Amino acid sequence: QKEVEQNSGPLSVPEGAIASLNCTYSDRGSQSFFWYRQYSGKSPELIMSIYSNGDKEDGRFTAQLNKASQYVSLLIRDSQPSDSATYLCAVTGWGGGFKTIFGAGTRLFVKA
Amino acid sequence: ETGVTQTPRHLVMGMTNKKSLKCEQHLGHNAMYWYKQSAKKPLELMFVYSLEERVENNSVPSRFSPECPNSSHLFLHLHTLQPEDSALYLCASSQDRAGISGGEQFFGPGTRLTVL
Numbered sequence: 001q002k003e004v005e006q007n008s009g010p011l012s013v014p015e016g017a018i019a020s021l022n023c024t025y026s027d028r029g030s031q032s033f034f035w036y037r038q039y040s041g042k043s044p045e046l047i048m049s050i051y052s053n054g055d056k057e058d059g060r061f062t063a064q065l066n067k068a069s070q071y072v073s074l075l076i077r078d079s080q081p082s083d084s085a086t087y088l089c090a091v092t093g094w095g096g097g098f099k100t101i102f103g104a105g106t107r108l109f110v111k112a
Numbered sequence: 113e114t115g116v117t118q119t120p121r122h123l124v125m126g127m128t129n130k131k132s133l134k135c136e137q138h139l140g141h142n143a144m145y146w147y148k149q150s151a152k153k154p155l156e157l158m159f160v161y162s163l164e165e166r167v168e169n170n171s172v173p174s175r176f177s178p179e180c181p182n183s184s185h186l187f188l189h190l191h192t193l194q195p196e197d198s199a200l201y202l203c204a205s206s207q208d209r210a211g212i213s214g215g216e217q218f219f220g221p222g223t224r225l226t227v228l
Contacts (some may be wrong), residue, residue: 049212092212095167101154
């Protein structure tokens with residue numbers, strides 16, 4: 001079982017729609033959760049972090065965390081073509097020493 | 113210079129060459145990381161340095177040798193690499209190694225390495 005799992009996509013949504021990106025993790029003791037955006041040919045860039053159950057909103061982005069289900073998601077409202085990128089989920093915790101583990105990412109394509 | 117910088121941006125080397133990748137962070141962070149990113153695979157953590165001390169080495173082959181002379185600079189020395197080592201090598205930094213800030217990492221632009 002992968003430690004951090006994401007659907008590789010591509011996820012295709014029309015411009016203006018809500019894009020929903022999902023991530024599950026295996027370590028129940030995980031503490032902090034992050035979403036990174038990586039444009040093609042570029043390096044990852046941190047866009048959201050969430051530490052407690054519930055929703056956290058930042059502009060058009062909302063991160064949702066459900067620790068009981070070991071599930072974290074990222075919603076992008078009013079999706080724009082410029083949101084087309086790969087979104088990486090990262091999870092940190094103290095299992096076997098402090099670790100930050102990245103998922104393989106979900107490719108998002110926003111159609112104009 | 114701001115953020116995290118890496119040089120060179122592109123590198124082509126033969127299997128018998130020796131080369132070094134350089135990373136510099138201008139953020140005053142205490143932790144620095146080397147990652148390998150191959151197509152359609154998760155980021156693979158290679159090495160972690162915290163306050164100039166190596167705190168993690170994820171079973172990386174000895175043909176990769178890291179060096180951290182101070183908290184702002186990180187090197188990855190390469191020798192006798194294999195074609196399967198071709199990948200994007202990313203350097204990152206964070207305020208601290210552990211805790212909340214350990215996951216808030218700032219990445220450099222990466223070095224695209226091709227081993228012939």
